[in-house]
Amino acid sequence: MEKKNFKAFTNLNPFKKNAIQLCGQEFVDSLTANGIYAKDDKFWIEVNRKLNIPDNAYDQRKIREKVEREQALAEEIAREKAEMERLLSNKKKFDSKNRNDWTIVVFELLETDEHGNKFVAECTKSSGAKLTTQLFETSQEAYSRACNLVDENEKQSQKYRRFIEHYQVLKPLYLMLIYLSGGDEHYDYLKSRPKKRGIENFIGVSFYNGFDYDIIAQLEKEGLLERSTTGDSLILFKKGMQVARDMLKTINIDGVERLLEQRNYHEDYINYKSQSEEE
Structure with a gap:
């Protein structure tokens, strides 16, 4: 870093000849006489001290260069914008x-x-x-x-329209799932004091970003779905799809009917029996 500070402040490479040029032959010879050579960090510490070079000269130069680049870029963008406006006029x-x-x-x-x-x-x-x-x-x-x-x-x-159609339906369902699956959360610094777990330090309901393992396991046992080998995805089977569709038909949420209509073809899929299923 001492060499970088020297170069940043003087715009010269950290060579002995440059140190001599700025500090004088006598000063450099005094360092050499004390066993301090240009290859040593101590040499450049002494040189920088002689020249009053700040310890953060390198960092300060990098900051200045960054500011200058950003300013030059901003000016170039402004020039291009002005020229474009002139042409379009x-x-x-x-x-x-x-x-x-x-x-x-x-x-x-x-x-x-x-x-x-x-x-x-x-x-x-x-x-x-x-x-x-x-x-x-x-x-x-x-x-x-x-x-x-x-x-x-x-x-x-x-x-975006498709997202909004799904969001208006999934929003209450997600909130219900999080609410029913979560537990009360209080400020950490008061958790060790049970008597303080009350209304004055209540945050909300906490929920780990994932489905309850035991519930998923039970749904899998009932043949409604199956987890991937890695456990990070699920496949909802026909039986589970039918249960889900029947439940959605009973929920009074704006947009549900439209989403169900978009997937009405699933009814044919659910009712269809392939040869392997019949066997």
């Missing part, structure tokens, strides 16, 4: 097409960017959502990229 409509619930408009800029690109596409959905492509050399490239953006956005939106 001078554009004219080139073509317009509809795709699903989106309108894709391709614009041509009055001048190209530094890479020769001059076409950009803006996508607007009826709901007000907007997407913009980067610049491209041709209108076809801009339009193709816009189509990809629209399709990806619709894909993600559909994925």
